[in-house]
Amino acid sequence: MEKEEEEEEMVGTTLSQQLRNYIQTMHDQGILDHHFDHVKSLQNEENPQFVMEVISMFSHDAEIGISQATEFLNCVVDFAKVICFVHQLKGSSSSIGGQRMAMACRELRHACDIRSKERCLEIFGRLKQEYNTLHECLNTISQMERTIIANETRRRQP
Template identity: 75%
Template sequence: MVGTTLSEQLNNHIQTMHDQGILDHHFDHVKKLQNEGNPQFVVRVISMFFNDAETGIAQITSFLNSDDVDFAKTINYVHQLKGCSSSIGGQRMALACSELRNACDDRDKQRCLEIFERVKQEYSTLQECFNTISQMERTIANETGGRQP
C-alpha cells in the first residue's frame, strides 16, 4: 500500500478482519490496552491465545478420536476454547465453538467431528490474521522504539 504508514496498514488489516466477521469488538478492547508502558501487549496476548488454543484443540482431538467419547470432558475444553477465542475477539471461531458445544450436548459424535473441522479451519484463519498483526506490531514497536505512533 503505497503512501500509507505501517500503522495505517495495520488498522486497515484489522478493519478487514472485522468486515469479514473474523474479529469483533473484543479485539479492539485488547488493542486499547496496549500503550507505551506495554508496547508488546497485543503480541503477548496473541501468543497466550495460541498456546491456549493449541492445547484445547489437541485435547478435543484426543477426546473426539476415542471410541467412547467423554462428552463432559470434551465440553470443558470446548468451553475453554470458546472463551479464549471470544476474549481475544475471534468471533467466527467462538461461534463455531458454540456449535460444537451444542453437538457435544447432543452427544452426536459425527456432528462434533464435522463442526470441529470448522473450528480448526476458523482457528487457522485467525492464526493467519494474528500472525500478520503480530508481525506488524513488532515492526512498529521496533521502528518507534516502543512508543505508540
Template identity: 60%
Template structure:
C-alpha cells in the first residue's frame, strides 16, 4: 500500500511541475524508459543532467567573464544546455537557454549576463524539483525491494 501511495505522490508532484511549466512532456519520455531491467534510469539521467548543467553554466560564466567574449562558444554551449534541459523535460530552463542564445547571437554581453542569471535561476528550481523526484524514486525502489524480500 505504501508503494502505491508513493507512486501516486510522485505522479501528483510531477503533474504539479507540469502545471507550473517547470517540466513538460519530455520528462514522461524519460520515465517511460525506466523498467524492471533498469529501475534506476530516471535517477541516472537526473544525476547526469545536473552534473552536466552545473559544468555548462560554470563554463558559460567563464566565457562571459572574458574581456573579449567568444560568442560562438557561448552560443554553442547555450544551445547544448538547452538541448539537455529539454531532453529531461526542463521547459522553463530550456526557454532561458534560448534567451541566452539569442543574446549571444547578436553579441549582446549585457543581455547574455541577464539571460545567464535566468538560466541559473531556472536551473536551481529544476534541480531542486528533480532532486525531490529522485528521493521519491529511491523510496519507491527501496520499498519494492523490501516487498520482494518478504
C-alpha cells in the first residue's frame, strides 16, 4: 500500500513540475507575464480552484467583448464603443497576465484614436489570434490544475 501512495505522490509532483514548466514556457514566449504569477500566488488550500475560476471569468468576458467589438467594427465603425471595449479587454487581459493580448489591445486603441477602420480591422484580427493563443494556454493550465486537485483529493481519502 505504501508503494502505491509513493507513486501517486510522485505523479502529483511530476504534474506540478510540468505545470511550472508550461507556465515558464508561456512566459518565455511572451504570452504570460508576472501578473499571472500574482494570480497563481493567490490560490491556496482554502480556494484551490481560484486560478481556474479567474480563467473562466476572463474567457467568458473576453468572448462577449470580442463578439461586441466585431459588431462595432462592422459597417460604420463606432470608435467610441470600440475604445470602451478595448479598454475593458486590456484591463482584464493585463490582470490575468496576457501580455501579448494586452499589447494588441493598446495597438487597437491607437488605431481607434487615429480613426483608421482599416488599421482597426487589421489589429482586431491579430487581437483575436492573441486571444485564441492565450485562451488555449489558459485552458491547458486549467486542465493541469484540475488533474492536480483530483490527484490530491484522491491521495487524502482514506
